[in-house]
Amino acid sequence: MSRVLVVEDNKKIFAHMVALLRDEGHEVDGVHSAEAAQMVLRAGPLPHLVLLDIRLEKQSGIDLIRAMGKDMPPTIVISGEATISEALAALRMGIHDFVEKPFSDERFLCSVRNCLEKIALQEKVRELEARRERGQSLLGESAAMRRVLTQITKVAPTKGRVLITGESGTGKELVASTIHHLSKRRGKPFVKINCAAFPVHLIEDELFGHVRGAFTDARQPKRGLFEEAHGGTLFLDEIGDMDYALQARLLRVLEDGKVRRIGDTQEREVDVRVVAATNCDLQGMIAEQKFREDLYYRLASIPIEVPPLRERREDIPLLVTYYIENFCREHQLRAKSLAPETLNALVNYHWPGNIRELKNLCERLSIFGGDPIAPDDLPSPIFSEVAEESSGLLRISELKAMSLKAFKNRCEKEFLETMLIRTNWNYVEVAKALEINRSYLHQKITGLGIQRKKGLKATES
């Protein structure tokens, strides 16, 4: 339930809007002039949304927005007689939507719903930012991500040996650093090394260090990362790429808690929590004798699997909103919004590079995209994948034998899905285009088992 303030001097339209909003379960307050609205807003508490007529008796709606400045809550302008310049002025002042009178109930309620959803998303982003500042930087509210967060919270304060698995760019390093920050070791170093990034002798040198004269270039003694991480956490990324012989040396350190620098005779005690990550199938590598089984069990008493982004699509709107807001701020650009079709395209894309790819794209869109960011601002793989998906009708020549009924159902299903995606799940538009009524459309959608991809909204206007 949201608090909505209606500012409208036409009593009939006013009563109608109030009734529609109350039917939706909102708490509605109403006034008939800009002056009264200003008093209500100044007195607080602020409503979540203001529905504002432009032409009012004394001051106009625009005057009200101007007078309230930054304190003006999110607003939808509802007007029949606004001139283009008034509408443009309102848009420039950042109003959320402009609904022209006379409006249909559906158009009106759809605008209110979209606006409230957008506000809720922005609020969530702010809340996440606050959480980020407190060190909880993993975003995501999908069931899959919540499961990961629960595992992290439980394992972080223990001595549990964690192996993080997942595709590249899913956030394995972020999981490791979150474990560190939620553990008792948080004030101590979090040190990381990518085992795939260096040749074997360099990894050995990085991990264990050397004494002076250990090899030709060793003019100074060097502490290895185990010593650097003393008291804290050492994150071994891409552990599956570690050389087989080196794995034995690593195992010894993990078992004894002692390291010996290259060329040294002396051992040094280290207190390090090792967290490893990989996107390889270590079990398969054990079978092929490319990874040591004993090291695997030493590292992996608690496996945490980070799901790929395509398996938690419901997190995409939040992540995209979060990153676009952040990059606009970082690059000192005006905040940009996303057109609903753009968001749908992003939710539908399969994200082979996971969050890293999404984050990079958000940076590009915040710099090069228009406002709102439109589908043709998207790079061609995303744009064409979605376009292909939405025009992907059956190839009859490739079909296997099936009953005529099954074939008809399949055709209908694919056709309806295509139309729904193309119209951004606008039931009214689809029903109109197909010359059927809306309840029949709903019946068909349910009967054929058509499901909206998570994160996509349907509209009834």
Ligand SMILES: Nc1ncnc2c1ncn2[C@@H]1O[C@H](COP(=O)(O)OP(=O)(O)OP(=O)(O)O)[C@@H](O)[C@H]1O
């Ligand atoms: N849940 C998340 N919320 C917010 N940002 C995330 C999340 N997961 C990952 N990121 C961001 O995505 C980028 C990639 O994450 P990270 O480097 O942790 O992935 P990775 O799985 O370790 O990748 P690789 O396997 O290639 O090393 C980083 O910039 C990280 O901040």
